[in-house]
Amino acid sequence: MTVEVRLLELFLRVAELGSINKAAASVHLSQPALSRHIALLEHQMGNKLFIRTPGGVDLTEAGKMLSDRARPLLRQLTLLREQVGEKASGQLAIGTPPAWQQVVTSPFVEKLAERHPGITLRVYEGVSNILREYMSARLLDIAIVPYDSSPTASYRKTPLVREPMVLVGRREDALHPEKPVALSRLDGLRLVLPGRPNVARIQIEHALERKGMQFRLAVETDTLSLCLDLARRGVGYAVVPASSVFEHGLGDAISWGPIKGQFVTWALCENLDRTHSQAVREGRALLINAVSDALELKVWARAERPKAKA
Structure with missing residues (x-):
């Protein structure tokens, strides 16, 4: 069985918006055309993926399973595309604490957009336990979370600022x-x-x-x-x-x-599967620079580099 990537992308868009009409408008398709695409995917999957509701559509159990498994598959495909390319283009997914929004995150995003317009950036702003889960699931390339010394197999962590x-x-x-x-x-x-x-x-x-x-x-x-x-x-x-x-x-x-x-003490976490990516390398460097700028400008109250252990 062959499933087109485009069908999965359209399916996820409908699942995200909960409406075929809204999804069709967002991807510049007519509602009948998008419905045909979804019907084709359901035929290929051999199961109904959506049920109609008064407010739009909901995922069936089969649809929920496909949604959960399709996202990481598409993420891996994006990674493969970037591995073939040579420029600082592609996707970069980072996770940051809400507390960092004004002092680091916004300046970082501004500089990345200015210097590397070819990079599509996705920022997940959330609590540390969720960001750790996303790192372990390889849904993030870089994340900032409180440092702890416990070993991890899927990502590297480095103390960054206290x-x-x-x-x-x-x-x-x-x-x-x-x-x-x-x-x-x-x-x-x-x-x-x-x-x-x-x-x-x-x-x-x-x-x-x-x-x-x-x-x-x-x-x-x-x-x-x-x-x-x-x-x-x-x-x-x-x-x-x-x-x-x-x-x-x-x-x-x-x-x-x-x-x-x-x-x-905040740590910089890096997805070990993605350290080769030019987009990740550029994003990592700019994020570290944004932290350094905030420290040098003294706008970050009493923040400092972590003290090295003797």
Whole structure:
């Protein structure tokens, strides 16, 4: 059985949008033409892939299986195309923490688009445990996640930068970037934190428990902007990496200060199957440069290169 790549791409587009009409418009096909393509793919698969609903279409069990397995296959095909090519073109998929958006990610994307317009970039911004899963599944070429020393077979990791964790509260709390906050101030404080297994959440929870202090959770959310806004509203105090408060957009409505002894070290993770790619090499170099620029310009509060182990 031969299945055309184009049919799989169209199938995934319909699955993503949940509508044949919307998918047809997005790929510049008529609705009847796209329906014929889907019908052909269903014939080749020997099973129905979609069921019609009042709002569009849903995947059948067979459709869900095909969707899960087709994406990595198409990713591998893209990789093969790049292996044959010699230019810095093709796809680059990176994963970054939400906290890095303003201080590193956006400047990096801007420079990559300017210098290498032939590279199609896809940015996954998400929590560290999800980015690790994507790296293990080889869905990402590069990712930034908190460093840990456990061995991994599918990707290489290198400590890149260390930054403090900061306590964020209302303006009235008068926290200050130049006045570190003792861990004891968090004892019994209502905190706004991401859910487990987020590194910041686990780190603060364990630090308080080791000192015999009370860990008190007010709100659990993985959305960085919501953490900061809830701190602004006085719902609780947010604990976030220092990069989170760079150009946060809340003006003087919040105040923040670094927490003594609490840091996160970020690692650069690289997909070992993709290190040969020119697009990945160019992307890696620009990402490292974006971090260096932020450190040299002193815009990243108290961030530093990780200290080498003796």
